[in-house]
Each structure stands twice: as structure tokens, then as C-alpha cells.
Amino acid sequence: MNPSFEELKKELNLRNVNLSYQRLKVLKYLTQNQCHPTVDQIFTDLHKDISTLSKTTVYNTLRVLEEVDLVRVITIEEHETRYDINVENHGHFKCETCGTIYDFSVDIDFLTPRDLDKFKINDKNVYFKGICPRCLSIE
């Protein structure tokens, strides 16, 4: 499972990242909204609570969290960078009709391309596109 909020706070301390009020809110948002939100979604939602919040802060915070490997960047589609707190390897499915992004479990370690024998692999990503069951049933 995903790490709990408390565990994440500990992680930040371990990695010498100060936990400001804004960073705490972003982190909390990511743990509670594991729907791969965009910066704009995060900013818009948090702005309701923190009227002084700047979008730059959201960018900065996400960059910091990414640097310490607590957050993962997902680039399924151009022009919409999404953020995911789950660092575990899993695949993403984007519905081309409604835009929802679904997680799915995939045995990425099973992928052992012989072509990459001499390559150092840091990150593996799998994403599919298509139509989700809900949109299929509506059609």
C-alpha cells in the first residue's frame, strides 16, 4: 500500500526537507487525492483553503518532493504533467473519452529486454490508452 501521511512526514525529516505549511498541504492533498492530479487541479483546490497560495509554490513543492522520490511525475499526454504519490511500479491507463487515468498492476520486472543488457535502468513506465468500461457502456 501507499505510505501513510505520518510516514511521509518522517521521510521528509529523514531527507532534510523542511515541512512548511504549504508543503504539508500539498503532501496531504496528494495522499488524499490519488487521482494523478495536475498542478492546476492541486492549486485550484488548495487555493480555496489557502487564499495566499501561489502556483509557483505548488511547482516548487512538487519539484522538491520529486527530488526526494516521494512523488512521481507522470507524462501520459502532452501539456498535462500529472503527479502521483505512489512510487510503486504500476501501469497507467488513460481513457481517451473521459480522460480519467486508472492505475493497474503490471509485472514490470517481468520485462527484461535483451536489448538493454548494458543499460542502467532507473525507471520503468507502462501506460495504455483506450476506452474505460464506463464510457464503453454509455456509448
Next chain:
Amino acid sequence: MNPSFEELKKELNLRNVNLSYQRLKVLKYLTQNQCHPTVDQIFTDLHKDISTLSKTTVYNTLRVLEEVDLVRVITIEEHETRYDINVENHGHFKCETCGTIYDFSVDIDFLTPRDLDKFKINDKNVYFKGICPRCLSIE
């Protein structure tokens, strides 16, 4: 193997896409430069031959070619949409040091996530990040 240039021209006719001079040049470029170029790379190189070429035309052409499934969009990294004429399923490896994108063969059909039983899958993508052998040896 990849389709030949002549075959691609036939494909365009089949799909009722007019083959203008500019489109022909872009298509030719993609078949001869299968290095997943960006729009800017395509435009800059072609501009040497066609001084009147507009970057908008490159965008438009790529969109048309994508719509008829002759070209595939690769989004490995944010802010750099890349184009690939090879529609066959294969994986991409991006070297985080030199930026080169390598192809590798991967048995994508082997990926049969049970989670996606009821999903209609149109497109499968696999991309890895890490360091390529050349950069490893230089270090």
C-alpha cells in the same frame, strides 16, 4: 520492418490524404530520421531546403499523419513531444545523461493486466529511463 516511403505514399492515398510538397518532405524526413525528432528538429532541418516552410505546417502535417495512424506521438518527457514513424509496438529508453532515445523490442502483448479485462485498449506504451552504455563508459 518499417514501411517504405513508397508504401507510405500509397497509404496516404488510401486514406484520402492529399500529398502536398510539404507533407511529402515531412514524411520523407521521418522515414530517413527515425530518431524520434521533435517538431523543432524537423522544422529546422527542412527549413534549410524549403526556405518558405512554416512551423505551423509541420505541426499540421504531423497532426494529419497522426490521425491516419502513420505517425505515433511519443511523450517520454514533458515539454518535448517527439514523433515516430514506426507504428509497431516497441519500447523507448531515454538516457538521462545525453538525452538520446533508444528503441528496444519488448513483448508488449505479453502484458495482459487482469485489471483491464473490461477496458478497450487502443495503444500500449513502454518507456524506461536511465543511462546508456556510452554515457556509462564515459563516467
Next chain:
DNA sequence: TAATAAATCTATAACCTTTACAATGTTGTT
């Protein structure tokens, strides 16, 4: 071939996301 319609190309401006930067505010340490 000429006339007309349709499609394509070009250039510019607009848009949107992300980054850079400088000023302000906050936190931590002594």
C-alpha cells in the same frame, strides 16, 4: 484553358504551462 471551389500553407498573434527572478515573509540558530 479558364473559372471556381476546396484545400493547404504561411505568418502573426494568442494561449497555456512552466520557469526565472526579485522582493517579501518566515523559520531556525546563536
Next chain:
DNA sequence: AACAACATTGTAAAGGTTATAGATTTATTA
């Protein structure tokens, strides 16, 4: 309390992509 270090904010700038309108080319018909 004073200082330094860091974080936040707001604005401006950068970069890539798209919208649009006019010019050019191509296709069609007579």
C-alpha cells in the same frame, strides 16, 4: 533580538502549441 538561511509570493519571461485570417496552391468543372 539579530542574523542567516530558507520558503513563499507575484510578476514577468520563456517555450511550445494552437487559432486565425489571408495568401497560395491544388483540384474540379465546364
